[in-house]
Amino acid sequence: MKVGVHVGGPPSSEVARFAGWAEEVGFDVVTTTEVDHDPFLPLALAAQATSRVRLATGIAVAFARTPMAMAYVTNDLQALSGGRFVLGLGTQTKPHITRRFSMEWGKPVTRMREYITALRAIWNDWNKGEEVRHVGEYYRHTLMTATFRPAPHGHDNPPIHLAAVGPAMTRLAGEVADGLIPHGFSTERYFREVTLPALEEGLERGGRDRSEVSVHCPGFAHVYAPEGSVDEQRRMLRGRVAFYGSTPAYRGVLALHGWEELHERLHALSVRPEADRWDRMADLVDDEVLDTFCTSGTLPEVAAELRRRFGGLVDQVHLHPPAGTPEAEIRAAVATLHDSDLPAEEPALPAGER
Template sequence: MAEIQIDTNVAGLSSEVVELATKAEEFGFDGVFTSELDEDPFLPLSLIADRTESVTIGTRIATAFTRSPMIFAYMAWSLQRFSGGRMVLGLGTQVKGHNERRFSVDFEWEHPGSRLREEVLSLRHIFDVFQGNEPDLDFNGEFYQFSLMTDEFNPGPLEVGPPDIWVAGVNEYNIKMAGDVADGLCMHAFNTPKYTDEVIAPLVEKGAKIGDRDPDEVTLSASPFLITGATEDEREKRRQEVKRRIAFYGSTRTYHDVLETHGWTDVGMELHELSKEDKWDEMTELVTDEMVHAFAIDAPPNALADEILEKYGGTADRIQLNFDGGDYWKDILEDLRSA
């Protein structure tokens, strides 16, 4: 079994965040990623790159349509240079409401996945120009056109090469697209090992065939819900939080394919109807222990390594877990490395 890489996520610009990232590296995490939530996801990466030596850094994810691909290219190229080749540019479409109402970005396209695919291709072209593999900037797509790059504005090649590009995918098109043109797939938290094995991995393989690629070149990055803690009371509190999140995502039809794989379509429809009435407590009660077991990694710290390997060993290449800075994580990561 190939060794699974263990990542974590951090947020903010405070010294505590940088300390958490350095502790994550010290304990043995393989990567530290940021998300586009209530902070810019790129700014913390400069600080983290400066204070760490070996961990992969990256966005998981940055919203794809809120910046020009050229802006992404410059930021990712600078971070790749500054970190010595550790940068991953993770992009996702985000939903229509956030694009239009939070970012004031037009979202009137029939297939957002097609635009994300073209964004990846345009970034590949820009990276080739930066690296000197293409003499001229000349990309003419449906959504993006780039044709001006003088020496003054070209940052020049990197010894470590361009950063990897990952995309987030939930629907069939985006998952196949990851296999076709991306270096990795960021899988949603509302996901299970069964769904990954039976649906996601085959779709990535189909996409890889379209792109005439080896599917093993595409990193599968999982981010399951995590339930752990020193006491059963702590774990039960987190278990209830996870049930609420499962109920929330399960009420959205976008994610019902995952429920269908497990035979829980009726639960999804019931959750959807209750959500329209804001009956969140009732929704949480519909989430069974069986569902929690499918969606979450649930174990005390001394059994967490075994649970991670049982659930995702051989299923994902990387797994992102929330890291609270607790010293028990050092033992967990040591157990994973020795397994």
């Protein structure tokens, strides 16, 4: 099992320092995400400070950019990193694409399939000499002249890991992507009973083997910060579960556990105007629900529980050790997860806590 760690914040010398440290203590992947900063610039700094770790977006928003715009920045990162870049792609939601990025929305699964096809066609033009001729419903790329064609960088195309919530996007990942990134709002049961079967259907459609797709660990993992109150940190996690649980798109995860009523109550509160609605929503997430969605505890406890829940099922997991965590403890946790390529153990927790 590969172990990744997230680097946040704006591009700075601290990003390079952190990436170099992560590589030295044994992490396999350094990731960024597209929230309040560009996800690509920090990886350019990380590439220059490392030589072994993979550098990944987890995720970048696909539909905020055309395939051509995405191709240029990712091709440069693949060259700069010596072939270590991984492109994690996600769709975001319609309001963000249309109202925040001012881009067009379409059928997300159909559009993502075409996006990936177009992206690979562009990369192949630049690095394999295959002239780009992509004509689809959403994207047309039929012009590439020598002035605008980067020189071949000598590496394979970056792997594309696809974020998925529902079965349809998960099937697409199995069919055409190099990796699957399940949404954080997931549970061990949902992963086993919904996500993995959908992935297998996609693999079968694409005539592919499970070994061809790198599967990331689902769910929320939180290591308690030693200087903070555990109750306060669990309160923060309750709020996170409540936020996602209020979204109709994620209702199916709660429904699988028989918690449809919880979704209805969360959603009803989320659309009310009261300023305290988010606190009231967090109050609805009890310990059973929280511990089903979240793996939380000390770093050794989180590493051991992730291994127990998902060992033998996933290929990559992410840890987020809080500041001040002893380096020896981090190394030990990474080693524990590296040794997780074993048949998954039978769940030891009661059904409601998985």
